[in-house]
Amino acid sequence: MSKPYIRLDKNDAAVLLVDHQTGLLSLVRDIDPDKFKNNVLALADCAKYFELPTILTTSFEQGPNGPLVPELKEMFPDSPYIARPGQINAWDNEEFVQAIKATGKKQLIVAGVVTEVCVAFPVLSALAEGFDVFVVTDASGTFNAMTRDAAWDRMSAAGAQLMTWFGLACELHRDWRNDVEGLGNLFSNHIPDYRNLINSYMTFQPEK
Amino acid sequence: MSKPYIRLDKNDAAVLLVDHQTGLLSLVRDIDPDKFKNNVLALADCAKYFELPTILTTSFEQGPNGPLVPELKEMFPDSPYIARPGQINAWDNEEFVQAIKATGKKQLIVAGVVTEVCVAFPVLSALAEGFDVFVVTDASGTFNAMTRDAAWDRMSAAGAQLMTWFGLACELHRDWRNDVEGLGNLFSNHIPDYRNLINSYMTFQPEK
Amino acid sequence: MSKPYIRLDKNDAAVLLVDHQTGLLSLVRDIDPDKFKNNVLALADCAKYFELPTILTTSFEQGPNGPLVPELKEMFPDSPYIARPGQINAWDNEEFVQAIKATGKKQLIVAGVVTEVCVAFPVLSALAEGFDVFVVTDASGTFNAMTRDAAWDRMSAAGAQLMTWFGLACELHRDWRNDVEGLGNLFSNHIPDYRNLINSYMTFQPEK
Amino acid sequence: MSKPYIRLDKNDAAVLLVDHQTGLLSLVRDIDPDKFKNNVLALADCAKYFELPTILTTSFEQGPNGPLVPELKEMFPDSPYIARPGQINAWDNEEFVQAIKATGKKQLIVAGVVTEVCVAFPVLSALAEGFDVFVVTDASGTFNAMTRDAAWDRMSAAGAQLMTWFGLACELHRDWRNDVEGLGNLFSNHIPDYRNLINSYMTFQPEK
Amino acid sequence: MSKPYIRLDKNDAAVLLVDHQTGLLSLVRDIDPDKFKNNVLALADCAKYFELPTILTTSFEQGPNGPLVPELKEMFPDSPYIARPGQINAWDNEEFVQAIKATGKKQLIVAGVVTEVCVAFPVLSALAEGFDVFVVTDASGTFNAMTRDAAWDRMSAAGAQLMTWFGLACELHRDWRNDVEGLGNLFSNHIPDYRNLINSYMTFQPEK
Amino acid sequence: MSKPYIRLDKNDAAVLLVDHQTGLLSLVRDIDPDKFKNNVLALADCAKYFELPTILTTSFEQGPNGPLVPELKEMFPDSPYIARPGQINAWDNEEFVQAIKATGKKQLIVAGVVTEVCVAFPVLSALAEGFDVFVVTDASGTFNAMTRDAAWDRMSAAGAQLMTWFGLACELHRDWRNDVEGLGNLFSNHIPDYRNLINSYMTFQPEK
Amino acid sequence: MSKPYIRLDKNDAAVLLVDHQTGLLSLVRDIDPDKFKNNVLALADCAKYFELPTILTTSFEQGPNGPLVPELKEMFPDSPYIARPGQINAWDNEEFVQAIKATGKKQLIVAGVVTEVCVAFPVLSALAEGFDVFVVTDASGTFNAMTRDAAWDRMSAAGAQLMTWFGLACELHRDWRNDVEGLGNLFSNHIPDYRNLINSYMTFQPEK
Amino acid sequence: MSKPYIRLDKNDAAVLLVDHQTGLLSLVRDIDPDKFKNNVLALADCAKYFELPTILTTSFEQGPNGPLVPELKEMFPDSPYIARPGQINAWDNEEFVQAIKATGKKQLIVAGVVTEVCVAFPVLSALAEGFDVFVVTDASGTFNAMTRDAAWDRMSAAGAQLMTWFGLACELHRDWRNDVEGLGNLFSNHIPDYRNLINSYMTFQPEK
Numbered sequence A, B, C, D, E, F, G, H: 001m002s003k004p005y006i007r008l009d010k011n012d013a014a015v016l017l018v019d020h021q022t023g024l025l026s027l028v029r030d031i032d033p034d035k036f037k038n039n040v041l042a043l044a045d046c047a048k049y050f051e052l053p054t055i056l057t058t059s060f061e062q063g064p065n066g067p068l069v070p071e072l073k074e075m076f077p078d079s080p081y082i083a084r085p086g087q088i089n090a091w092d093n094e095e096f097v098q099a100i101k102a103t104g105k106k107q108l109i110v111a112g113v114v115t116e117v118c119v120a121f122p123v124l125s126a127l128a129e130g131f132d133v134f135v136v137t138d139a140s141g142t143f144n145a146m147t148r149d150a151a152w153d154r155m156s157a158a159g160a161q162l163m164t165w166f167g168l169a170c171e172l173h174r175d176w177r178n179d180v181e182g183l184g185n186l187f188s189n190h191i192p193d194y195r196n197l198i199n200s201y202m203t204f205q206p207e208k
Helices: A033-049 A070-075 A094-103 A115-128 A145-157 A165-173 A180-190 A192-204 B033-049 B070-075 B094-103 B115-128 B145-157 B165-173 B180-190 B192-204 C033-049 C070-075 C094-103 C115-128 C145-157 C165-173 C180-190 C192-204 D033-049 D070-075 D094-103 D115-128 D145-157 D165-173 D180-190 D192-204 E033-049 E070-075 E094-103 E115-128 E145-157 E165-173 E180-190 E192-204 F033-049 F070-075 F094-103 F115-128 F145-157 F165-173 F180-190 F192-204 G033-049 G070-075 G094-103 G115-128 G145-157 G165-173 G180-190 G192-204 H033-049 H070-075 H094-103 H115-128 H145-157 H165-173 H180-190 H192-204
Strands: A013-018 A054-059 A081-084 A107-112 A132-136 A161-163 B013-018 B054-059 B081-084 B107-112 B132-136 B161-163 C013-018 C054-059 C081-084 C107-112 C132-136 C161-163 D013-018 D054-059 D081-084 D107-112 D132-136 D161-163 E013-018 E054-059 E081-084 E107-112 E132-136 E161-163 F013-018 F054-059 F081-084 F107-112 F132-136 F161-163 G013-018 G054-059 G081-084 G107-112 G132-136 G161-163 H013-018 H054-059 H081-084 H107-112 H132-136 H161-163
Touching: A013 A033, A013 A094, A013 A115, A033 A070, A033 A107, A033 A165, A033 A180, A033 H033, A033 H192, A054 A094, A081 A094, A107 A115, A115 A132, A115 A145, A115 B165, A132 A145, A132 A165, A145 A161, A145 B145, A145 B161, A145 B165, A145 F145, A161 A165, A161 F145, A165 A180, A165 F115, A165 F145, A180 A192, A192 G192, A192 H033, B013 B033, B013 B094, B013 B115, B033 B070, B033 B107, B033 B165, B033 B180, B033 D033, B033 D192, B054 B094, B081 B094, B107 B115, B115 B132, B115 B145, B115 C165, B132 B145, B132 B165, B145 B161, B145 C145, B145 C161, B145 C165, B161 B165, B165 B180, B180 B192, B192 D033, B192 H192, C013 C033, C013 C094, C013 C115, C033 C070, C033 C107, C033 C165, C033 C180, C033 E033, C033 E192, C054 C094, C081 C094, C107 C115, C115 C132, C115 C145, C115 F165, C132 C145, C132 C165, C145 C161, C145 F145, C145 F161, C145 F165, C161 C165, C165 C180, C180 C192, C192 D192, C192 E033, D013 D033, D013 D094, D013 D115, D033 D070, D033 D107, D033 D165, D033 D180, D054 D094, D081 D094, D107 D115, D115 D132, D115 D145, D115 H165, D132 D145, D132 D165, D145 D161, D145 E145, D145 H145, D145 H161, D145 H165, D161 D165, D161 E145, D165 D180, D165 E115, D165 E145, D180 D192, E013 E033, E013 E094, E013 E115, E033 E070, E033 E107, E033 E165, E033 E180, E054 E094, E081 E094, E107 E115, E115 E132, E115 E145, E132 E145, E132 E165, E145 E161, E145 G145, E161 E165, E161 G145, E165 E180, E165 G115, E165 G145, E180 E192, E192 F192, F013 F033, F013 F094, F013 F115, F033 F070, F033 F107, F033 F165, F033 F180, F033 G033, F033 G192, F054 F094, F081 F094, F107 F115, F115 F132, F115 F145, F132 F145, F132 F165, F145 F161, F161 F165, F165 F180, F180 F192, F192 G033, G013 G033, G013 G094, G013 G115, G033 G070, G033 G107, G033 G165, G033 G180, G054 G094, G081 G094, G107 G115, G115 G132, G115 G145, G132 G145, G132 G165, G145 G161, G145 H145, G161 G165, G161 H145, G165 G180, G165 H115, G165 H145, G180 G192, H013 H033, H013 H094, H013 H115, H033 H070, H033 H107, H033 H165, H033 H180, H054 H094, H081 H094, H107 H115, H115 H132, H115 H145, H132 H145, H132 H165, H145 H161, H161 H165, H165 H180, H180 H192
Parallel strands: A013 A054, A013 A107, A054 A081, A107 A132, A132 A161, B013 B054, B013 B107, B054 B081, B107 B132, B132 B161, C013 C054, C013 C107, C054 C081, C107 C132, C132 C161, D013 D054, D013 D107, D054 D081, D107 D132, D132 D161, E013 E054, E013 E107, E054 E081, E107 E132, E132 E161, F013 F054, F013 F107, F054 F081, F107 F132, F132 F161, G013 G054, G013 G107, G054 G081, G107 G132, G132 G161, H013 H054, H013 H107, H054 H081, H107 H132, H132 H161
Antiparallel strands: none
16 A cells, blocks of 8 residues: 555666756746755766766757756766657657666656656656656756645655655665765765765864 | 556646636735736636636625636636536536536646635545546635645545646647747746746847 | 545534643644634634534643633533543543544544644544544644644545635535525634625625 | 935936846846736836836846846837946946936936845945935845845945835825826736725626 | 834823725735734724724725724724825825824824835824834734835834834833733733633632 | 554554764754754653663764764663664664564654655665554754655655654553653653643642 | 944843743744743853843743743842832833842843843833843744844844844853853753764764 | 945955854854855855955864865965964954954955854954944854844944845946956856856857
8 A cells, every 4th residue: 555665776777867958947946046056966976976877858958948057968978868859748759768768777767847847747657657766856946836846746646756866875875885985975065064074074083 | 556647638628717706816825916816827828728628617706705807707708607606616516517527528627716625625526526637736726825735635635636837738738849839928928937038048049 | 546535514524622722722833823713713613503513622621731722611511521531542532432423423523732642643543443534734733834744644644634624614514505694704703804805895785 | 313204206206227137037036936027017117107217227138147128128118228338336337327317306216136236236326426215125136035135234224215116106106086097007907916806896886 | 323212101192093994904915814803903902901092094995995994993983084085195184194183192103004005104204293103013914024024124214113012012001010900801812822821820720 | 545543552662763973963954953952852751761672873973974962872871772884774784673673563663864864764664574664753854844855755655654752752651640740741851832831830739 | 323332241241031931931932942942041051151140030920921930040049039010111120120230230131021022121221221232032032023023123223232142152251262161061052063063073082 | 324335345355254164064054055155155256256365264173163164275275364262253363353454455344154253243343443344144154044133133233234245246346347257157156047047148149
C-alpha cells in the first residue's frame, strides 16, 4: 500500500535537465534567484561528480524563452542536447526519449523550469512507462508556491520521489569513504554554512 | 498503487465554472485579488482558445452572492448557464449534470468559489461517477490557506488532479507548432513576466 | 485506489468536541485567537442548527488545563459530558465511546485541542473501528504549523476527511431551500465578509 | 519638528516615470508581477485622468534593460521622453530636469524600477532642490523587501512622502462630486474588489 | 528633537470613526476579517465605556460603498453622523469639523477604512490645525501591508501617535482601581486569551 | 487502502538519534534554533522518562560536522553509541542495525539532522524491513522548508508516521493516572505556555 | 537633528522588568514562546552578570494576570519588588519611581509584557523626565506584529533606543578582555548557535 | 528638519568590513545563506571595482568566532587588517580608527556580522565623530528580523543612511558611460536575473 523504497544508484541513474533557459528563469518566483541558481549548478555538479549520463533539452532557444543557461552548456559539452522543435512535454520528442533509453538507466533524475509543465509532464510520462523517477524539487522552479504545491501533489501521487539536490548527492554517494575530499568540495562550493564549518575546522587544526 | 497519468485531451475535456459571483469573490482571501482575477480570466481564455465546451452555474444571483462576473457572462454567451435554485453541490442539480453529460466529454476541468464547497463538492461527485477531474486550483479561491489546504487534500485523496491554469494550457496544447502565435498571445495577456520577455525579444529583432 | 466520497449526512452524523478548555487554549498558536474562537463557536452553532448529537469531553478541568469554554457548556446543557479521569485518547474512555455508539451515527465530526493529540488519537481510533471521520481542522488548534501539518498527514493517511466548519455546514445543508434564513444567519454571525454582503444587499433593496 | 502636511494638488503636480523597462521588470521581486503591472498602469491612468504633465525616462533601451513597457509608450505619445545616454540618477540628466522645470509644477510624483536607485536617486535630488516629492511606492519595485525597506527609510528621512496610487488618486480628486463616473471607472478598472462592489450594486438596482 | 509624550486623557479626547461601511470593508486585506471586526467593535466599546464624544461619518452609503456597519449605528444613536456628500477627506466637510470642534476636545482618536485615505487625510489635516492625533491602527484597514506601511510612515512623520485599541484603553483608564469589573469585561469580550485567563481563574477560586 | 493506526507502545519502542552534531546543527534553518534545541532535548527527556532503549549515532565527529551535542552524550551514558566510519545512511552500518535489533522492539522513533538524509534514509530502510517507523519531525531539522516538505512527502508515502515530540509523549503515556507529576514536569520543562498554566494554577491554590 | 549616540554604561544603568507574569505571557504572540522565554531569562542573566540594579513590578498577581514568572523572582530576591495596586503605567506608582531614582542611574533598560502598555507607558514617562531609555524589544512581547510595530514607532519617535538583549550585553561589556569566560557562558546558555560553535571549537582543541 | 542628501562619492569613501568570520556567520538568520554570501562578495567586488580603501577587522579569529571568510582575505591582501584583541565596538580600537582616518575619507561604508553590534556600534561612533555613514544592510546579518529592525531604527535615527550593495554601486558609479562593461560584469556576477537578461540579449544579437 505504501511506495517502496527505491534507492538511487549511481550506476543506474541518468539526469534530465529540462528548459533551464535564460528567459524562462525570469518566470521562477517560488525560490529566490540566488538560491535557485546555486541549486541548479549544484545539481549539475552532482551529475558531473557521479558521472551520470545527462541529457539536456530546450524549447525555442531563439525566441523569448532564451538560450540554455551558458554554465550548463559548458559543463556538458558532450551530452545529448535536444532542442525541441515544439513539443511541450519533452517525452513527446522521440529523440529525447531515445537518448534516455540509450543510457540504459532505469532511474531518472529530473529538474527543470517550470515545475508543473517542463518537469511534471515528462515525469508523469516516464512513470507511466515504468521508470523510477526522482524530482529534484529545489533545482526546479515555477511561478509561485501554490503552483508548485499542486505540481508536487500531482507528481507524488503518480509515484515520483520528491527530493532535493543534497539528499540526491548523499543517496548516490552512500559512503563518505568513497571520496571524502570530492564530496566535501562539492558541498563546500554550494552550501555556505558547510563551507564555514570547514573553514573554521581548518583554522583549528594546527598542523594543517 | 499510484494514480495513473491521465493526460488532458482537448477533444475530451469540458470546463465547469462554478459560482464566480461578484459577492462571493469578496470571500476569497487565499489569493491576492489582482492575481485571482487574472487567473480566472486566463482560464476562461483557455476554454475559448481550445474551444472547450464550458458550463456556467451560479447560486442565488439576485441575493447577496451577487451576479456572475460580467466578463465571464460576455465570453460565453451561448454556453449552458444554470442558475441553481438552491443546490449547494452543483452536481445535485440535474440540469447541470445533464449539460455536462451532453458534452460527451470524460475529462472535467473545474474551478470556482469557494474551493472547499463549490469546487470540492462537484469534484467529489464527478469522481464518484467515474469522470476524470482536473481542479484548476489557482482559478479557485476560498477564505484562507488552511481551508484551501484541507480542500486540496480531500480532492486529491479522492483522485482529482490538482493543476493550475498554465499547466492546463500547456497540457491541452501539446505542441507549440499547433499555433505559436495564439498560445503566445494567451500567455502574454496573462503573464506579465512572459509579456516582458516577448517585448524585449521584439525590440532585439531588427527586422521585426 | 482513491478514497471514496463519503458525504456528510445530517441524519447520520455526530459531533465530538474534545478538550476545548480555557487553559489548553493558551497552547494554540497555529490559528489567531480571534479566528479560532469564532471557528469553534461556528462549529458549535452548526451542531445546534443541524441538531446533531454532540458529545463533550474534557481532561482535568480542575487543574491547569482549565474548565471547558463556558460558551460550549451553555450551548449543550443536555449533551453527554465526559470528564475523563486520565485517558489522553478520549477513545480509551469507555463512557465516551458508549456515548458515541448510543447515538447510532456512523459519521463522526471531530474537533479539539490540541490537534495532534486530543483530535488525532480518537480520530485514528474511530477510523480503526470503521467509522467515517471528518476532522474540522479550523476548529482544532495546536502549537504551530509544523505540528499541525504532521497531524493532518497522519490523519489523512489513515482515512480521515479534512474539512473546515464552512464546508461541513454546506455539505450537511445540501440545499439552500431547506432553510435560507437559518443558514444565512449562521453564516452572517461567523463570517464578517458574508455579513457585509448581506448588509449591503439589504440597503440596496428599496422595499426591505 | 514634524513634517508638515503637503497636500497633493492636481494643478501643481507632475508625474515622473523612471525606467519601467521590460528587462528591468524581471528584477522586481518585492511585489507580485500581476499586482505590480496593475499598479503601474493604475498610476499611468491617474496621470491621464488628472491631466498631469508626465515625463518618461529610460536607460539603455537597446540593451538588456529592454524597451519601455509598450503600454506606457502608447498612453503618453506627446510626453517628454528622455532616453538617458548613461546617467543612473535621472536628475543628472539636464534634459530630464529641464522637462520637469518646464512644467512649472512644484509637486513631483515619482515611480520607477528599481526603487533604491531609479526612484530614490532623483527623489533625493529633487528634495535637495526644494521640490515636494511623493513616492508612489506600489508602482515602484525592486529586488526584495529588505532593499525596499532600506530605500523607503532613506527617502522618508530625507523628506519624501510615501504614498500608493490609490491614496494619490484620492488626494488629487478631493471630492467625488468633481466626477463620480470617471473616478469610479478608474477604480473599477484597477481594484477587483471595487469592481465587484459596483457590479453587485448594479444588479441590485432594479431600474438601472 | 523627539516627539513629546502626549498622553491620552479621557476628559480631553474624542473619537472619529470614518467610513466603516459594509462595502468598503471588502477592500480591507491587511488584517484578517475576524480580527478586524473585533478590533473595530472593541474601539467602539472603548468609546462607550469611557464616554468619549464620538463622531461618525460615511461616504455614499447608498452606493457600492454600502451602509455604515449596523453595529456602529446602533451603538451611537445620538452621536453626530455626517453623511458626506462627496468630500474624500472628511476634514474638508465643514459639518464634520464643526462637530469635532463642538466637543471642545484637543485629542482626536481616529480609525477608519481605508487607512491611507479615510484615516490619513483627516489625521494630517487635524495635525496641521494643532490637534493631538492618535491613530487606532488595528481598527483601520486597507488593501495590503505595503499600503499600510506607507500610510503609517506618512502619519507618524507628520506627528501622529500610532496606537492600537488595547493601548488606547489602558492609557485612558490609567488605574484599574477606577473600575476593575468594567475594564475586565471589555477585555474579556474582545481578547479571547484574556477571557480564558479569567475563566480559568474563576474556576480555581473555590468560593466564587 | 489507508494506513492502519499503528499506536506507539512504550514496551515496543526504541529511539534513534541520528547525527545531532554541533557542526551539522548550523545547517538547520527550517526551525528556529531556540525551539529546535528545546525539541531535541524534549525528545531525549521522553526517551529517558519512558525508559525507551535509545541508540546514538554520529558521522565524523572529529571533522567539521563536530561532536554529538554534549547534553545528549551526558543523558545516555550507557546507550549504544555508533560513530559511523563513513556510511551516510546509518542503516548501512551493521553495528547500528544490530543495536536496534538487539532491543527487540518493532517500533522505531527517529529524529536527526538533516531530515532528508540522516532521518529519511534509515527511516526508508527500516520501513523496507518491516519496522513501524515514527518520525519526530520537530526534533529533526534541515536547510529550509522546501527540503523538509519534500522529505516528509517521501517518508510519509513510504509508510512512516509523521509526529512531533508532544504527540509522541502523549501516545506513549496513554493515561495521566500512570504518573501525573512526571509527565507534568516533562511538559513544564519544555512548553513555556504549559509551565505558565501550572504556575498560575499553583498561585490560585490557597493551600498549595 | 539626529538622535545622539547614547552608549550604555554598566555603571549608570538600571533594569526595569515590568509585568512578566504567567497569565499575561499567554497574551504574547509576536514572538515564539520558546524564544521569548529564552530572551527574558537572557536579559535577567545580563542584569545579574553586570550587577545592574534591577526593579521588578507586577500588576494584580492574585488575579488572572498570574504571578511573576518564578525564575525571575528567584534570581532577584533582594531587588525592589513593587506589586502595583492598580496603576497601569508603572511610572504612576510613586514607589516604583522612587526605587528607580534611588539607584541614582540615568540609563533605564526596560522590558515587559505587553509592549505597547507595560513597556511603552513607563518608557514614555521616563523619557519625559529626561532619562535615557533603552527598550529591550525581544524581551518584551505583545499580541501581534502590528501592535508591536505601532508601539516601536511611538517609543522610538519619543527618543527611546530600540535594542535587543544581545546588543545590550555587548554594549555593556565593551571589551571581551574584561571577562571572556563569563560573557561566553552567558552567550552559550542563551544562543544555541553560539553554544555549538564553542562545543565544536573545544573538540578541535587537542589539548583541551 | 530632514536628513540632507549625502551622496556617495567614490573619491571620498572607504569601506569597513567588520567581523565576517566563519563562526559568526552561523549566527546569521535574517538572510538566507546563499543570498548573504552573494551580497558580501558583491560588496567586496564593489570595493575592488571602485578602488575604495577597505579596512578589515576581526574579533578572536583563533576562537569559536572562526577566521575571516577566506575569500575576503584573498581579495584584500594589502588592506589594513586589524585583529582586535577584545574590543567589541571596533571604534574602540585605536588602530582601526587610525586606519580609517589615514584614508582621509569622510564617507564610511559599513557592513558586518552581527548587525546590531559589529555594525551598529562603529556606525554610531563614527556618526558621533562627524563622519557620513552608509550601512550596507544586505551585506550585514544578524539573528532574526526583529533584531535587525531594532538595529536599523537605532542607526537611522542617529543619522546613518540605510543602503544595499546594488544602490551603493549605482550611486558610486554615477554614469554607465564611465565603464559599461565593468559594471555590467559586476552585476552579472551577483544578480542572476541580470545575468539572464544579458545572456538572452547576447543570443538575440545576430552578429555577436
